[in-house]
Amino acid sequence: MNLSSAIQLTRKDLKLFFRDRTALLLSLVLPIALATVFGTAMKGMSGGGGGGGVKDLTLWVEDLDGSPQSTGLVERLDAAAGIAVKRETELEARVRNGKAAMALVIPAGYGAELEAGRIPRLDLMRDPSQPLTVQVLTARMLPAMVMQTIEGSRGPLFRRFLGDLGFPAPGLERAEAIFESTFDRMDALSEDLRTEGVETAGEGAESDAGGGFDFLTAAPKMLGIDARDVSSEEGRPPSSAGVSHAFSAMAVMMLMFSLVAGAGSLLDEQQQGTLLRLRLVPGAADAILLGKGLFLAAIGAMQLSLLFLYGMLVFKVPVLEHILEVLVISLAVLAAVSAMGMVFASYCRTRKQLEGSSTLLILIMSAVGGAWFPREMTPDWFQAAGKFTLTAWAMDAYHGALWYGKKLWPSGQMQGIWPEVAVLLAVALVLALVARRAYHRRFGRAAA
């Protein structure tokens, strides 16, 4: 083995590597960029540590009671670490539309129930398509709920003890009611857990209850909370929310990869000389751009059709039930992503440049836009940044139709997906104009 030759070869390869900007971008900048995005997002989810503070998750609350006890509960929740309480009405609609991961309704009579020494009912609505947020919020609100219940019922309990010690009358009755109520709930809870354990064991590993005790499920029940999953289409298992999210995310991300790569054919044609031949055809300037755009839309349509057909057949994604919405969204997404591809092709000088820069942008947009982890768990500025990505708008539209069952226009409690579609079409228009301008600046002719 000739070591000197090997060293010369290594030096040569290093020299070529450092002169290849695309290779540098992909191997050095991309990992740092992605690590930054993930790190920022995870910091928000995990609380940041080191004094970074816990990322507040919004708990929507409607207080129908207005008693000192219910007000106290709201204040206690708002003061809890990691929870930001927002008061609103019509909370069920908000959850059904995906605008709230979790909402708590304090019914009228809450204070009176506590006063009477009974554990009052609370209505907690959850969006099953945001399971991570729901779990974290539940965990964060429990201490406040426990403390509020204990404090609220402390008086009656105390009177019970006083009764045991010989104190007469109403205090004794109230305390007994509390104990009875609690024991009733414990019995019901015990039965529920036994049933869930049997079902879980039969289904495999779908639930993290594992046939045992799930604290986050059990604790709210002990506190009198009626927790229920709210979805617009009854009967669909919560797991289908994840499937819908996954297909929406992959559809958008992979579409961007394939269409931007497809747009690179413009650069291939330039290199091969065929673009010159096309440009020499009278009236072809805009036709070339439009032709490429339509080509991209066509291959994108094929890709989306195949993906959703597969999702429909294998994962029961309800595409047919929402076919009109899926078609409209897909047209808007195809227009926007095709135009984005043409922007890349018009600005980049070489295919390598296009691949390097587009890979970086698409991966970051996918992460920031919520394709890989829930946006609502990330810092506020991160969520705001997501609104500047195609990914977020496209995913919101698909997920809105496929999981939340939204139509194009508002219907009943449900919002429409027209705002998302309108944004996508506006983005498509702007990007198409940018691509046209860049194309003409670069490949324009005297008459252009």
Next chain:
Amino acid sequence: MTATTPAVEIRGLTRRYGDQVALAGLDLTLERGEFLGLLGPNGAGKTTTLRMISCMDRPDAGTCRVLGMDVGGQADPILARLGVVPQELALYDAMTARENLEFLARLQGLSVAKAQERIAQALEAAGLKDRADTRVQGFSGGMKRRLNLVASLLHGPELVLLDEPTVGVDPQSRNHLLEMIEGLRGQVSLIYTTHQMGEIERLCDRIAIMDRGRLVAIGTMDELRAQAAGGGATALQLERAEDRERALQVLAEAGIGLRAVHSGGDLEEIFLATTGRSLRDEVEQ
């Protein structure tokens, strides 16, 4: 616009790219039906000139009229009557010869019937009739060059620009290509650029030599020889090659000094005498 209007009429054409002057007041005329050879070292401005004529670039100053129309405002009508044979093999490798021609004919707006007629003629002329349905990626360099040529002529242009159309082909294919181009005489006006002087001598009525963005010589071969003689160079063509040594001896006995003796007195010598012998390495911008 009449048939007597020059095919190309360029006056004071100037084009700069940053600090680099590509064209510095170029004047050039191509008469109808004329075959003009355009020569020049690398960076002389030949490609920029062709880009101007084919409406692919905009001049900073001067005018460029093609078939009586200004390139600045009438690109589409010009392009409809212009055929450009690019130096690159501007073909789709994954398509057959016929598919390439069909696509280009339809793109040029030919009807299906007219396109089929022209395609049949083109394949015949290119000697590719039997390989019409073979993908271009399987073609030899010569076959691709022939297809590249006829692909630019499908729409029946009046003016044809050829940019080094014989690069990288064997002598047989080159000869076939030159015969195809000679076959266009009487049908089109033509500008031909190449570094192959023999091709220019064979094909062209007049030769224009460019250097540093300007025209430095133009005329027929005889006229160029005469121009070169003005600098002390005179080409004597002997009736019999064996008289060469005796002719030199006679000149010497007559006291006529000779700085250099070249056999042939061909276009290449004239070209080098006109543009100099220094290297012109062109760096891609």
